[in-house]
Each structure stands twice: as structure tokens, then as C-alpha cells.
Amino acid sequence: MNIKELGITPGPWSLPHLADDAVDCDCGYVFGSPESLTVATVHKNNPKDKYQSVYPDIEQAKANARIIATAPEMYIWIYGMLKCADDNDMIKAAKLLKLGHEVVEKASGKVWKELVDAE
Secondary structure (H helix, E strand, O other), rough: OOOHHHHHOOOOOOOOOHHHOOOOOOOOOOEEOOOOEEEEOOOOOOOOOOOOOOOHHHHHHHHHHOOOOOHHHHHHHHHHHHHHHHHOHHHHHHHHHHHHHHHHHHHHOOOHOOOOOOO
């Protein structure tokens, strides 16, 4: 079953500005594609505001934003791998591994080799 059939906003989803150091804006909107709908909002801590002081610090907010923005690709990858396992199609599963690396890199904000070397 594809994402559209599930009623999920298709990807790719964008990272909010707060997760992009090159942008001088700290909004936390995660936009879906192609309609540019807001699919989620990521909040970060603001110690000057007693209501926003309960949110995660900026680094954790960035990590949360990356994992949320990667949701459509994660679903596609997990579904594809499970389908390959059900169909016993290891050739297609091997091809999906590249997509898996890309998904993990997008979700973590790090290159696959850095993640593996850090273990």
C-alpha cells in the first residue's frame, strides 16, 4: 500500500528552518510535498518564555525535525524491505539498501560512514 492510499501527505517533506543553520529563521514548520501543507511543527526551548521552556533544546529539536521530515522515505523503505522479504527477492532488497543509507543519513544529518565509524 502506498503513502497516498494511506492518506499520508506524500514526500519529500522539508526540514523546518530551525534545523537549517544556513537560514536566519527559527520556525519549526515541516512542509509536505507537493501541496506545501504543514504536516508537523517542531518546537524548541526558549528559556525566556515559561511556556516554551518545556520544549527540547535546539540540538534535540533539530534531531526531531530530521526524523519527522524523513517519515515518508522511512515508510517507503520499510515497506519495500518487508515486501522483498515476503517475496524472497534479495536482489531488489540489495538495491533498496542504498535508499536505506540515504534515509538514515537524512534522518541523522550525518554521512553513513561517520555513523558506522562512530560505533
